[in-house]
Amino acid sequence: MKAAVYLQYGQPAVLKVKEVAEPAPKDNEILIRIRSTAVNSGDVRLRKADPFAVRFIFGLIKPKINILGSVFSGDVESVGKEVKKFKVGDQVFGHTDMRFGAYAEYVCLPEAGSLAVKPPDITHAEAASIPFGGVTALHFIKKAAIKPGQKVLVVGASGAVGSAAVQLAKSFGAIVTGVCSTANIALVQSIGADKVIDYTKENFIKNGETYDVIFDAVNTMPVFSSLNALNKSGIMILSAAGMQEMLQGLWISITSSRRVLTGVISHTAADIIFLKELIEAGKYKPVIDKTYPLAQIAEAHAYVERGHKKGNVSIII
Numbered sequence: 001m002k003a004a005v006y007l008q009y010g011q012p013a014v015l016k017v018k019e020v021a022e023p024a025p026k027d028n029e030i031l032i033r034i035r036s037t038a039v040n041s042g043d044v045r046l047r048k049a050d051p052f053a054v055r056f057i058f059g060l061i062k063p064k065i066n067i068l069g070s071v072f073s074g075d076v077e078s079v080g081k082e083v084k085k086f087k088v089g090d091q092v093f094g095h096t097d098m099r100f101g102a103y104a105e106y107v108c109l110p111e112a113g114s115l116a117v118k119p120p121d122i123t124h125a126e127a128a129s130i131p132f133g134g135v136t137a138l139h140f141i142k143k144a145a146i147k148p149g150q151k152v153l154v155v156g157a158s159g160a161v162g163s164a165a166v167q168l169a170k171s172f173g174a175i176v177t178g179v180c181s182t183a184n185i186a187l188v189q190s191i192g193a194d195k196v197i198d199y200t201k202e203n204f205i206k207n208g209e210t211y212d213v214i215f216d217a218v219n220t221m222p223v224f225s226s227l228n229a230l231n232k233s234g235i236m237i238l239s240a241a242g243m244q245e246m247l248q249g250l251w252i253s254i255t256s257s258r259r260v261l262t263g264v265i266s267h268t269a270a271d272i273i274f275l276k277e278l279i280e281a282g283k284y285k286p287v288i289d290k291t292y293p294l295a296q297i298a299e300a301h302a303y304v305e306r307g308h309k310k311g312n313v314s315i316i317i
Contacts, residue, residue, distance in 0.1 A: 001019070001020060001021075001022040001104055001105040001106050002017055002018070002019060002020075002104070002105050002294065002317075003017070003018060003020045003067050003103055003104035003105065004016070004017050004067065004068070004069070004103035004104070004294060004297040005017075005018045005020065005066050005067055006047060006063060006066060006068065007062060007063070007066060008062050008063070009047065009048060009049040009055075009062070009063060010047070010048065011048075012047070012297075012298040012299070012301035012302045012305070013298055014047065015047065015068075015103075015297050015298045015301060017294060017295055017297065020067075020104070022105075022106050023106055023107065023108040024108070025078060025079065025080045025083075025108045026080050026108070026110075027080040027081050027082040027083075028080055028082045028083065028110050028111060028112070029079075029080045029083070029108045029109060029110050029111065030076050030077075030078070030079045030080070030083055030086050030092075030108070030109060030110075030111055031076070031077045031078045031079070031106060031107075031108050032072065032074045032075065032076060032077065032092060032106065032107050032108070032109065033074050033075045033076075033077045033105065033106055034072045034073070034074040034102060034104060034105060034106065034107060034317050035073055035074040035075065035124035035125075035128075035316070035317060036072070036073050036074070036123075036124040036125040036127070036128040036314055036315060036316055036317060037069045037071055037072050037073075037102040037103055037128050037314075037315045037317065038069075038071050038128050038129050038132060038160075038312050038313060038314050038315060039292075039297070039300045039301055039303075039304045039313045039315060040070065040071070040132040040133075040160060040304070040312070041160070041240070041304065042070060042132070043068045043069065043070065043301070043304075044301060044304055044305050046058060046063070046065075046068060046100075047068060047301060049063075051242060051243070053243075065099075065100050065101075067100060067101045067102075067103050067104050068100050068101075068102075068103050069096070069100055069101060069102030069103035069104070069315075070095055070096050070097070070100055070102060070131075070132060071093075071094070071095055071096070071102060071128050071129070071130075071131040071132050072093065072094065072096065072102040072107065072128055073091070073092070073093035073118055073124040073125070073126075073127035073128040074091070074092065074093075074124065074317075075089065075090070075091055075092075076088050076089060076090040076091075076092060077106065079111075080111075083111045084111070085111045085112075086111055086117075090117055091117065091118040091120075091124075092115050092116065092117055092118055093115065093116065093118045093124075093127035093128060093130065093131065093272070093276075094109070094113065094114050094115025094116060094131055094269075094272050095113075095114040095115070095131040095132070095135055095267060095272065096109060096113070096114075097113065097114060097267070103294070103297060103315070104317070105317055112269065113269065114131070114135070114267050114268055114269055114271065114272050115269060115272055116269060116272040116273045116276050117276070118276075119276055119279045119280050121280075122279065122286060124316075125288060125291060125314040125316060126286035126288065126314075127286070128314060128315075129160075129286045129287070129288050129311065129312035129314055130164075130275055130279070130284075130286055131272060131275070132160055132161075132312070133159070133160035133161040133162075133163060133164035133165075133311075133312065134164045134168075134271075134272075134275045134284070135265065135267040135271050135272070135275070136161045136164070136239055136265050137161050137162075137164035137165040137168050137215075137217070137239070138164070138168055138267070138271055138274065138275065139265040139266060139267060139271075140165075140215065140237045140239055140261055140265070141165065141168050141169060141172065141215075141237075143261050144213055144235045144237060144261060146169055146172045146173075146174050146213060147172070147173065147174075148172070148173025148174070149173060149174070149175065150173075150174045150175070150212040150213060151174070151175050151177070151210075151211045151212050151213075152165075152169045152174040152175065152176050152177070152211060152212065152213045152214075152215060153176075153177045153178075153179065153204060153211040153213070153214045153215065153229065154166050154169065154176060154177070154178050154179065154193075154215045154217060155179045155204075155214065155215065155216045155217060155218065155220065155221050156179065156180070156216065156217035156218030156220065156240075157178030157179055157180045157184075157188045157193060157196070157217070158178075158180040158181070158184035158187050158188055158287075158310050158311065159217055159218055159309065159310075159311065160287075160309075160311055160312045161217040161218075161239055161240070162178070162180075162215075162217035162218065163187075163188075163191055163287045163310075163311050164284075165215045165217055165239075166178050166188065166191050166192060166193050167191050167192055167278075167283065167284045167285070168278075168284070169213075169215070170192040170193075170283070171278055171283045171284065174213070175194050176192065176193050176194050176195075177193065177194065177195040177196070177197060177204075177209075177211070178193035178195070178196045178197070179196075179197045179199050179204055180196065180197075180198070180199065181198065181199060181200055182198050182200055182201070184310055185198060187287065187310055187311075191285065191287065204226075204229055205221075205222075205225055205226055205228050205229050206228070209229060210229055210230065210231050210234075211229055211230060211231065211234060212231055212234050212235070213234060213235045213236075213237065214226060214229060214230050214234070214235075214236045214237065215237040215239065216236070216237065216238050216239065216240065216241075217239050217240060218240055218307075219238070219240035219241055219242060219245060223236070223238070223245055223248040223249065223252070223260075224248060224252075227252070227256075227258065230258055232257055232258070233257050233258065234258055234259075235258070235259045235260075235261060236249065236252070236258065236259070236260045236261070237260075237261045237262070238260060238261070238262040239262070239265075241262045245262065246262050246263070248260075249261075249262050286311070286312070287310060287311025287312060288311055288312050288313075288314050289309045289310040289311050289312060289313055290303060290309070290313050290314070291313075291314045291315075291316060292313070292314070292315055292316070293315070293316050293317075294315055294316070294317045297315060300313050300315060
């Protein structure tokens with residue numbers, strides 16, 4: 001099969017499309033013919049080994065996992081003899097978790113993994129764009145226990161995680177304000193934000209508004225000064241935090257009545273099914289900026305790394 005392989009950390013050019021062995025499903029696994037995947041910030045960080053701590057998990061000198069890609073949509077090609085939930089021909093989408101491997105024509109996953117039958121009314125490219133931002137935002141929104149009527153601010157509202165956070169917070173009944181650049185105002189409005197702040201013209205820290213939840217999806221806001229916009233018993237979500245922001249968040253949680261949520265996410269098939277049901281109910285829509293073929297995976301990484309994508313960048317396989 002064809003796959004985008006990287007054998008060393010570095011710039012986008014380290015990604016090369018090559019022929020590799022096609023995987024075979026174990027008794028509890030399904031073999032998926034991938035039709036689409038997506039390039040996310042997590043893929044970029046692993047490719048670069050940035051932060052350096054990535055190397056302690058994924059390989060100190062060179063990557064242990066050579067095929068990136070954590071999200072997918074495709075067709076069930078074959079199933080192991082113990083598989084009950086899926087059958088050949090099912091269209092499925094989901095998240096590979098720490099296995100990665102979705103930058104390829106085929107991947108094997110356990111039937112109990114984070115996957116579900118694809119909603120029929122969306123394309124494979126749209127389906128593959130959902131799980132990364134969707135499961136990340138859902139993880140933190142569930143931990144924050146967002147309630148109807150609460151005021152939620154989403155910083156980076158036009159990105160993969162931010163656009164998911166806007167839509168999920170709305171589905172939980174929150175009053176949502178999105179923060180983005182001038183060029184993305186219409187997009188953020190179109191996915192349901194009640195109000196949009198253009199950060200090039202207005203600073204949410206200084207405008208006098210306060211919120212029950214502040215969700216920073218892009219790690220751009222100053223943590224301590226942003227407390228000016230957070231209610232005394234509010235929750236701050238730092239979904240893209242580095243070590244410095246994690247330590248700042250820990251200090252805030254220890255020394256004040258506010259709570260800061262950060263760290264590694266977790267997800268299950270139930271989360272993918274939840275997102276699927278929101279899509280089918282018309283409460284969640286995929287946001288795709290650009291689409292590339294697998295042969296242009298390096299160009300797609302370079303575009304994502306520039307940090308200005310709207311929603312997701314899809315890869316057609």
